[in-house]
Amino acid sequence: MFSTNNTYYYSLVATILLVLTFVFCSEGQLSASFYSSTCSNVSSIVRDSVQQALTSDSRIAASLIRLHFHDCFVDVNFHPPFLFHSIFFGCDASILLDVGGNITQSEKNAAPNDNSVRGFDVVDSIKTTIETSCPAVVSCADILALAAEASVSLSQGPSWTVLLGRRDSVTANQAGANTSLPSPFENLTNVSSKLSAVGLDITDLVALSGAHTFGRSQCQFFSQRLFNFNGTGSPDPTLNTTYLATLQQNCPQNGNGATLNNLDPSTPDTFDNKYFTNLLINQGLLQTDQELFSTDGSSTISIVNNFANNQSAFFEAFAQSMIKMGNISPLTGTQGQIRTDCKKVNGS
Known part of the structure; x- marks a missing residue:
């Protein structure tokens, strides 16, 4: 006993x-x-x-x-x-x-x-x-x-x-x-680790990053790349110089950090593969975007190239990755509840 x-x-x-x-x-x-x-x-x-x-x-x-x-x-x-x-x-x-x-x-x-x-x-x-x-x-x-x-x-x-x-x-x-x-200021290794922790692999990382093919981002999330990257006193060398000039005008030093910028400067409201073609010409807005293509030796580079040249491949991978992401340990069965008001727990 x-x-x-x-x-x-x-x-x-x-x-x-x-x-x-x-x-x-x-x-x-x-x-x-x-x-x-x-x-x-x-x-x-x-x-x-x-x-x-x-x-x-x-x-x-x-x-x-x-x-x-x-x-x-x-x-x-x-x-x-x-x-x-x-x-x-x-x-x-x-x-x-x-x-x-x-x-x-x-x-x-x-x-x-x-x-x-x-x-x-x-x-x-x-x-x-x-x-x-x-x-x-x-x-x-x-x-x-x-x-x-x-x-x-x-x-x-x-x-x-x-x-x-x-x-x-x-x-x-x-x-x-x-x-x-994942933070827009983190390096590729850290972001990869965070996705790996929930069962998402490198292909998922690149595919899900492709969601930045539409939408906006505030200056505060990338302004460190424009004037004093990593404390160097210079811009991020991976930024396309013409694109850099545009961003510096939109986000001047000591300017309004909440100013919005298109994540994809070419088709900002359309879901397509332009995000990846932008990376090929160093027009990734966030540091975590451009590092997918500009990190030497990274396995993400070949995936970016594939998605840039084949929109159908990107779409298929994105759909699969969204299903995987949507299934990260959800509550099911009798766990949790069905909220009648999404803002608050029932009965509160």
Whole structure:
């Protein structure tokens, strides 16, 4: 017979293993037909809402896919004693939660998101419409995944089958958002490590970076490249000189760091492979963009070349990588809840 301490230990281990089973097997529980009998028109509701939002805001497509990305990459920092890595509850709509109730710190206010991530009003509008047709059925996490796909396909990019069945988190993790999300100031090695930690490889990194083929970025996220790169007193030598002059004019020293610049100067609102052709001529806006092509010996260079010369290859890889990213350890089954208001936990 086990002692009291042993009984407690084995009970704890069993509980942890049960949690791990939920976390690592949850991807297999997602299904394209998850709402077929409970909210069969959910995809069309989301698509129509995104299309309507695009008529008044050309930036919203890029903003919505960024919301999904920034939701999926947040680590809950749970370290069981026998594991050497964190468990990720990724695509759980925690980024949508405001401060209130048991939410004392919002991911919206984390450094990578504060005054940068947007589109919350569109998500709220989509949720309101869905609640009218299918009350308390569709999760906010699934809305983010569907809105990301609609945003890309409506911008002339690829379409893919979104697997559904995620549930919503009842907690937020501002500290995790501060440390888990790739930063535009990080080198390629660090960014690769962060994606590898959630099961995404080098091809996924390059393909997902291709989302920068539309949307905008504030001067503050790349101005260090324009005048004093790495403390050298000179611009980043990998910047195309003509492009550099344009950026210096748009983002003067000590200027407004919130000024917006097109991530793709050629087709800023179209989802295409111009992002990669821009990298070939040293017109990547963010440091993390250009390093995909300008880092000597990197395995990313051949992938960039392939995507620059073959848009179909990029579209296919992007769709596959979005499915993988959307399936980073979602809450499923009885985990979490289906929020009726994406901004707050039910009952708070």
